Amino acid sequence: MATQKKKARKKVVVELTRGDVLKVAAASVGSIIAAPLLTTGPLSPFGQLKQGQLEGEDYAGHGAKTGRHHWGMVIDLDQCIGCEYCMRACTATNDVKPAEPWNIVVPEKTSGGHTFFLSRPCLHCQNAPCVEVCPVKATFHREDGLVVMDYDRCIGCRYCQIACPYDARQFNWETRDEGDNPYVPAWGTPEVERRPRGVVEKCTFCIHRIDAGLEKGLTPGEDREATPACVNICPVGARTFGDLKDPNSRVSQLIDANPTLRLRDELGTETSVYYIPPKEGI
Amino acid sequence: MTTSTLPRKSFQLPFGRTFLLWIGLLAVLLVVGLYSAVRVLIEGLVITNLSDAVPWGLWITIDLSAIALGAGAFTLSAIVYIFGIKRLQPIIRLAVLVGFAGYTSAMLTLLMDIGRPDRFWHPWVFWNVHSVLWEVTMCITIYLTILITEFAPVIVDAKFFDRWPRVRALGHFLHKFTPFLAVLGLLISLLHQSSLGATYGVIKSRPIWFKPSMPIMFVLSAIAAGPAVTVAVAYVVEWIQGKRTVPHDVLRIITRFSGIGLLAYGYIKFWDLAAVTYYGSTPGVSLAFSLLQQQTPYSFSFWVGEVILGILVPAILFLVPRFNKNPAAAVVGALSAMVGIIVHRWNVTVGGLFVPLSYSPGTTYELPIGSYFPALIEWGVGILVIGYALTVLTLAVRFLPLFDKQEH
Numbered sequence A: 001m002a003t004q005k006k007k008a009r010k011k012v013v014v015e016l017t018r019g020d021v022l023k024v025a026a027a028s029v030g031s032i033i034a035a036p037l038l039t040t041g042p043l044s045p046f047g048q049l050k051q052g053q054l055e056g057e058d059y060a061g062h063g064a065k066t067g068r069h070h071w072g073m074v075i076d077l078d079q080c081i082g083c084e085y086c087m088r089a090c091t092a093t094n095d096v097k098p099a100e101p102w103n104i105v106v107p108e109k110t111s112g113g114h115t116f117f118l119s120r121p122c123l124h125c126q127n128a129p130c131v132e133v134c135p136v137k138a139t140f141h142r143e144d145g146l147v148v149m150d151y152d153r154c155i156g157c158r159y160c161q162i163a164c165p166y167d168a169r170q171f172n173w174e175t176r177d178e179g180d181n182p183y184v185p186a187w188g189t190p191e192v193e194r195r196p197r198g199v200v201e202k203c204t205f206c207i208h209r210i211d212a213g214l215e216k217g218l219t220p221g222e223d224r225e226a227t228p229a230c231v232n233i234c235p236v237g238a239r240t241f242g243d244l245k246d247p248n249s250r251v252s253q254l255i256d257a258n259p260t261l262r263l264r265d266e267l268g269t270e271t272s273v274y275y276i277p278p279k280e281g282i
Numbered sequence B: 001m002t003t004s005t006l007p008r009k010s011f012q013l014p015f016g017r018t019f020l021l022w023i024g025l026l027a028v029l030l031v032v033g034l035y036s037a038v039r040v041l042i043e044g045l046v047i048t049n050l051s052d053a054v055p056w057g058l059w060i061t062i063d064l065s066a067i068a069l070g071a072g073a074f075t076l077s078a079i080v081y082i083f084g085i086k087r088l089q090p091i092i093r094l095a096v097l098v099g100f101a102g103y104t105s106a107m108l109t110l111l112m113d114i115g116r117p118d119r120f121w122h123p124w125v126f127w128n129v130h131s132v133l134w135e136v137t138m139c140i141t142i143y144l145t146i147l148i149t150e151f152a153p154v155i156v157d158a159k160f161f162d163r164w165p166r167v168r169a170l171g172h173f174l175h176k177f178t179p180f181l182a183v184l185g186l187l188i189s190l191l192h193q194s195s196l197g198a199t200y201g202v203i204k205s206r207p208i209w210f211k212p213s214m215p216i217m218f219v220l221s222a223i224a225a226g227p228a229v230t231v232a233v234a235y236v237v238e239w240i241q242g243k244r245t246v247p248h249d250v251l252r253i254i255t256r257f258s259g260i261g262l263l264a265y266g267y268i269k270f271w272d273l274a275a276v277t278y279y280g281s282t283p284g285v286s287l288a289f290s291l292l293q294q295q296t297p298y299s300f301s302f303w304v305g306e307v308i309l310g311i312l313v314p315a316i317l318f319l320v321p322r323f324n325k326n327p328a329a330a331v332v333g334a335l336s337a338m339v340g341i342i343v344h345r346w347n348v349t350v351g352g353l354f355v356p357l358s359y360s361p362g363t364t365y366e367l368p369i370g371s372y373f374p375a376l377i378e379w380g381v382g383i384l385v386i387g388y389a390l391t392v393l394t395l396a397v398r399f400l401p402l403f404d405k406q407e408h
Helices: A002-010 A018-039 A045-049 A051-059 A085-093 A129-133 A159-163 A207-215 A229-233 A250-257 B017-043 B058-069 B072-082 B086-113 B132-156 B159-163 B165-175 B178-201 B213-241 B248-279 B283-295 B298-319 B327-354 B376-399
Strands: A071-076 A104-109 A115-120 A139-141 A147-149 A169-171 A200-202 A239-243 A273-276
Touching: A071 A250, A085 A104, A085 A229, A129 A139, A129 A159, A147 A200, A159 A169, A229 A239, A239 A250, A250 A273, B017 B086, B017 B376, B058 B086, B058 B178, B058 B213, B058 B327, B058 B376, B072 B086, B072 B132, B072 B178, B072 B213, B086 B132, B086 B213, B086 B248, B086 B376, B132 B165, B132 B178, B159 B165, B178 B213, B178 B327, B213 B248, B213 B298, B213 B327, B213 B376, B248 B283, B248 B298, B248 B327, B283 B298, B283 B327, B298 B327
Parallel strands: A071 A273
Antiparallel strands: A071 A239, A104 A115, A139 A147, A169 A200
């Protein structure tokens, strides 16, 4: 008897009545109904504000290159002379902080010891590590395969920067001074708004040009007005831009006719930028 | 001569002098911390030593450590309410309090760390269910709610709520659900304690992070060290107040549990090390480790900080019966385990970022190896967090009925 009592006392006693359970169930159901109404629905203070963004979520996430186009770039490493014009034009056009360019050019050597130049915009991965890790979907795929940022949504946690295998993302550590961009106006004029302090920014393949060009019936990659600044300025034609889904576009033809490589393809990122390696091999 | 004993106590402080001194120290910490925090908010993260190469540093380390050290709450709640070991019940309130302090400290640090603190609510509204960090944010929010609900009866039992019987009744009503909250809390905690490790483990481009053992190491070390921290707090409170808080046999059981947990963590850590650096070694990982060993005191901090201080010393202090009986040894062991946790989180975060990315197809170009040491202002914000956590603990111990009322 005594041991039984002891055992009974050792158990955790749950003193719930049916009423208690019902009350909590009612409160839970109420909260579940109220939560979406208050956060994204008609009663929400930010829902109204952010309705456009919420509607935009249809094409966010993994729905890459589901649209009619898939914009891509081919960079010929034998053609590139390392003049850095692409970096300068990009920095001017997108008003990027010169110390942290979106588009870099670095000298490289083949295993045979010959110098070539590697230039790197954002590679617009179709399995983009940055898109996967962003906690708020501030960086997402457009249906034309481009990886872009919503600077109004980014919270500045910098996880995307850490996840990117290509070092293609820059954080805005401070508010920039006016006129800190020495490439303006010699290399172009800013066509997009400066990003605020505290968000991560990146190359967009000049989407503002692509979108405006398509509306006018132009072909990005063929018509200069609809083509990224880095491609237009290249004096040796090392960069080619176009629609990877169109078999007749120049990028598709270049990929068909040449051996190409994609950076760190073993990670499965499926970049939209293809490199034509030097003739002698890497 | 009764007239000579005039009433001398014209003014008496409600607290002792030592307590006032302590409050003064806390105030200094908070003032220094608030000054740093305000400067960071006004001038931006540019005044830290973080950079595009090493975007996460001291604050993320504090964040991860605070959550790990608050793990006593879910571990002990699970032991009491799920495994039904009621003997340990007297420590639950304290464990939940320590957990609350840890989790809110982490949230405070995160708020300082993100570039746009004004958008802290975005993860709740704009979901990316594919992101580990989103999952961590949601889990921590839910778990903090659970902690507050578990703690509600303690708060409403404070004298202040004599005037608010309805609030008190609500608190006690919520408390009836504690066993269910414990189950939910266990699930949620296991999830986010490990996904904090997965935050690193899923990053395939970083050689020393990308491994499936990362979440296991995080959750195991937290389960082992968290309860020990709770025990240490119990002993320290006992020394200060001069009266028994939690029965010593209970505390001894928990320190033994922690000791065994640390040994389990050490065992897995040994195999992780063996698999990553020896049996399953890949060129990328070997290169990363040799870079770290050349450029940073990585080996030293790993063996001394993570293994000796973090595992061996506390395991001995917690498990050898002679030390296990000694409160001072338990406190020293808990501090040592705490150092181990902090060094591990630092080594993972900063060490992983020091290793440069290499994506060029050529043979020479590689980003320079990262370098980072926290700026004074970052330590300042760290002091804010420590000051905050100590203030929460102090006020709770002083004003809340943590120990005197036994729960059924």
